[in-house]
Amino acid sequence: MAGILIVEDDKELREMLKISLTRRNHTVFETGNGREAITHFRAGVTDLVVTDLIMPEEDGLKVIIKLRELKPSIKIIAISGGGKAGPGSYLNLARALGADAIFSKPFSTNDLIAKIEELLSGEQVK
């Protein structure tokens, strides 16, 4: 049971993630854009962030940098489905900027949840 922030501009996908994580008894916060994710970030109750990379206004890379600044211990998972520069390179950039895990869309939600729980339980070995 942890506080998870979902930053994803696709409403359906965001909702799906929210439902599946709520089912696992996590507290889920959600937002559709990166700027809001940064301005409304509540460090006290958020343990992990799942963020899309290509979004209007502020993109996911900025979210990763900012949230790391605001809360260095936060776990970050980047998800992306491909864009002009290619999902691979964006995701790799996200990893370089400090994302703990990366998932390429479409991913298996079960794999994502497994990863989230692994990160939250502190077993992650880098």
Added chain:
Amino acid sequence: MEGQEKKSNKDEYLNFLAKEKEIADRIIDHSRSMISIINRNYIYEKVNSTFCNAHKVITASIVGKTLGEVWGQEIFQNIIKNNIDLCFTGKTIRYEAVFNTPKSGRRFFEVTFRPIADENGEITHLFAETFDINDLKLSEKAASEKEEEFRKLETNLPIGFLRCDREGKIIHANNAFLTIMELQAENLVPDLNMKNFYPDERFFDMQFNNLLECQSKSFGRISLKNGKGREVPCRISGFPAIDEKGVPAFIDFIVEDSSREMMLENRLLQAQKLETIGALAGGIAHDFNNILATISGYSEMLQDDLPRYSPSSEKVSKIQGAVLKAQSIINQILTFSRQVEQEKIPVDVSEVLKETIGFVKSAFPPKIAIRSRIRKRKANVLADPTQLFRVFLNLMTNAMQALEEDEGTISVRLDVVEGKRIQHEINKDIVADEYVLLTFEDTGKGMEPSLMGRIFEPFFTTREVGKGTGLGLSVVHGIISEMDGEILVSSRKEKGSVFYVYLPVSKEYADFEATIGGKKKILFIKGNKHESRIFSLALENSGYELMYISDQKNLEIVMSDIKDRPDLIIYMNDSKHIRPENLIGLFRKLEINTPCIFITDPNQEIFEEKILNSGIVKQHLLKPVSLKEISNAIQISLK
């Protein structure tokens, strides 16, 4: 008185004669020619002072000498004597020769011998005049050298040049023009008109009239009909050659072959088009991936809610199967638009090619002959072996489909070529000293040129709807471009097609750090041996310990060994001797829970949901599987 008068008349006459002789002598002496009188014994009887000056002697030392003594015996015998003998038969002789004179050295002379007859008409002497024509000769030679030089230039110039009369009839054409028009010199008949090469004669008349009005003009690109009836795009300019009356006496044309220019322009256009489609497709794929992630997420949730093996659960599995297929298509689009990161390792192209040929030989109809010539044993490129396999398999499958009634020959070649040699062939920057050149040639039905320009576009297919996605060649294009390589095609209707694949040779060798694998044991349950070999090529260097098994008995032995059990199983669905249900049965019997990755073919429906739902399948991948996908799946499964 009378006698005196007579005497004085005679004196006067003699004086007159003497004066006349003096004038004549003076004229002869001052002539710029060497003048002499020669008798039948080849002896000089008289010479003028120009003769003496040229020999730097006085008259007395020449008169009485033979020609042989003056010019040397050899020259006399070889050059002079015949001419003199001929002159004594009564003919005037004129010839040119080089003589050496003490005054000026070797020079060109024109020699004239004229016979002199006595009162009986007998030729006793001849009159010789030798005129220095050296300067004339030199300037003549220079002029002819200049002309020759110009002629050579005009002949060798890669630009077609031709001169027409006022009717348009071709008076002269250089070699380049003949080459461009695929003509032989004998095709240049006198009546050949420039008009004949134009597809539309009225168009020519219009242009020609402009030129007749003394205007030089560049006509841009015009397609001319060449000698073989084919159209050649040419850049044409015309220049009237205006005479002293101000009228064009001739019309000159410059004809440049712009086929290559056009071809490059077309290729650039193609590349830009593919780039645009790629960007567009990539954007769409991005949206679709979001949608698919949502669908797959909800169906996974549903699957968790439903009792295992229930009819509803099987329906959800079908949704998941469909998502997987959609994902595979999107992946192909992304591969084409080069938006999928490829994991590249140094890989020997010849090895991948050999495995592909082996695979194809077992799968293609027996009447299709497959010939291969692999020139280089080891040719490393940086690539994902599974992607290379995909490229080769695709090209060979296309070749097979181009053959009519499943009969014909597919020839595959591998050569290594120098980078600088192919600079003009490929449209990309040369990035390596050497390139692997793969040629895939078929004896099939070939393609129309209009088709050829579009074959790399995604969803472009000549097959009936439902047969093939039309993504094959676009994916091939994407993979090769991602490797900094190039694919080109040439084709002739009813003759067949040739695909050329250029891949930069890598100097890197497969000895980079193998840290990912961490010595985990992977058991590979083989399907087709060639395809399995490709996967192992891909994974061999990742630091995993690979084991291969293709029969049930050995599988049981390996899995029963508790100490040495593999950490992961990769199962390929076309494994002939181990069925998925055998695998599941074994797992149940031994009560083991080793993670499995299943790699299946989306076109083969042999895969039952209950196997996928059995719980042992950790990851399910659809072919084609890239190295990146398989390494990700392995890493996730081993967690």
